[in-house]
Amino acid sequence: MAIAHPPFIGSEQATVEAALMVSTPSPSRPPVILTQDELKKVAAYKAVEFVESGMILGLGTGSTAKHAVERIGELLKQGILKNIIGIPTSKMTHEQALSLGIPLSDLDTHPVVDLAIDGADEVDPYMNLVKGRGGSLLREKMIEGACKKFIVIVDESKLVKHLGGSGLAMPVEIVPFCWKFTAQKLKLLFKDAGCVAMLRTFSETGEPFVTDNGNYIIDLYFKKDIGDLKAASDAILRLTGVVEHGMFLGMATTLIVAGELGVTMKNK
Numbered sequence: 001m002a003i004a005h006p007p008f009i010g011s012e013q014a015t016v017e018a019a020l021m022v023s024t025p026s027p028s029r030p031p032v033i034l035t036q037d038e039l040k041k042v043a044a045y046k047a048v049e050f051v052e053s054g055m056i057l058g059l060g061t062g063s064t065a066k067h068a069v070e071r072i073g074e075l076l077k078q079g080i081l082k083n084i085i086g087i088p089t090s091k092m093t094h095e096q097a098l099s100l101g102i103p104l105s106d107l108d109t110h111p112v113v114d115l116a117i118d119g120a121d122e123v124d125p126y127m128n129l130v131k132g133r134g135g136s137l138l139r140e141k142m143i144e145g146a147c148k149k150f151i152v153i154v155d156e157s158k159l160v161k162h163l164g165g166s167g168l169a170m171p172v173e174i175v176p177f178c179w180k181f182t183a184q185k186l187k188l189l190f191k192d193a194g195c196v197a198m199l200r201t202f203s204e205t206g207e208p209f210v211t212d213n214g215n216y217i218i219d220l221y222f223k224k225d226i227g228d229l230k231a232a233s234d235a236i237l238r239l240t241g242v243v244e245h246g247m248f249l250g251m252a253t254t255l256i257v258a259g260e261l262g263v264t265m266k267n268k
């Protein structure tokens with residue numbers, strides 16, 4: 001997806017330049033064309049402006065968060081940030097952060113996290129999120145739930161009117177034991193919303209996708225709005241066999257969206 005991008009102003013311009021290393025647009029120069037990945041990078045770089053030396057940082061997972069982790073690594077290397085400790089939300093992010101020389105820890109050692117930066121699959125107008133299409137929802141929810149501040153970074157394609165509204169998956173992490181039984185229970189919970197529950201598998205082999213915690217993912221698809229999110233969350237979590245779901249309700253404290261009209265930021 002290529003988007004014609006109007007000139008940014010102020011610190012947003014600086015963020016775009018840092019993210020993309022582009023020169024300032026001018027009337028004589030055509031507008032910068034940003035791909036979806038570049039928009040993710042712009043949002044990520046903007047969020048990293050809130051990172052301060054000495055912070056304990058929750059490091060998110062996914063194609064958006066990876067830009068933030070990369071930028072943190074870069075600023076550490078340049079000596080602009082010092083004494084950062086990262087707490088990765090997945091094995092993948094752990095590997096990335098290690099390769100960048102970011103010192104790492106965990107919630108056992110650092111139970112209070114200053115700031116987390118992470119992407120999302122869907123964001124509703126109240127900053128509720130769907131996360132976990134990459135399979136990392138459990139560790140993300142544990143770490144982001146322990147944060148004083150949680151910045152969500154997305155490109156504008158992630159904005160929805162209501163959760164589940166993109167028509168894409170709402171992930172639920174479950175124990176592998178009798179997964180069909182749990183999937184059926186999940187489907188029945190949302191039968192009025194026309195729910196379809198599917199085990200996440202690898203398309204090449206048909207083998208189940210296994211999370212970092214050794215669990216399976218059931219992806220829920222809804223034909224209609226599921227309504228009361230808190231009630232839906234409680235009902236899912238009451239099912240024995242469910243470990244966690246991908247609805248992150250009331251957790252985000254700041255939302256940064258990069259889109260066609262520039263970067264917007266919203267606080268809780």
Ligand SMILES: O=C[C@H](O)[C@H](O)[C@H](O)COP(=O)(O)O
Nearest residue numbers: 062063064119132134135136
């Ligand atoms: O499990 C994956 C995480 O929740 C991601 O943060 C989420 O899927 C968004 O990923 P991306 O930035 O790649 O769209």
